[in-house]
Amino acid sequence: MDSHLARNARLSCIYKDDHSWLERRLRDGLRNREDAQDVASETFAQLLQAPALHQLNEPRAMLITIARRITWRLWRRRELEKAWLDMLRSQPEAVEPSAESRVQTLQALQALDAIVDGLSAKARMAFLYSQLDGMTHAEIAGRLKVSPTMVRKYIAQALRRCCEAFEA
8 A cells, every 4th residue: 555545544444543532622621612622623634734644553542642832822822812802901991903903913822932932031021021111121131030141142132033023
């Protein structure tokens, strides 16, 4: 059997044997049928990209690992959205953004979150302190217990990553 057919057969078998199991397990954890269905579907979509699917001995372990990562991102996106909406509500003149503006802002926040998440803890905190709290390099250095020069390097690293991500 050609490798493409074998791969499809293996994926079909895993889907048939484990999709319902995964969805039930996700539903127990997420307590929401729609989220469980979405995460299970995304999990199998990502499993399609696994390079050595035919060598997978423990498909359920792989499915749970992928599903946990997807669930974490789902929760993180919701946290970002909630924080943004809370911030909007706290403004003196609460203005409801248009649906398009809301989607664009949330997409930008999610992209920025992914960029910042890839930084070291100190680089992430230095960038967030400077951009969100308006702290000076000296204040950040004191808070992080590093030199102001290191703070500049951290912020430059974060800004480079932002530029690279938003240019792509």
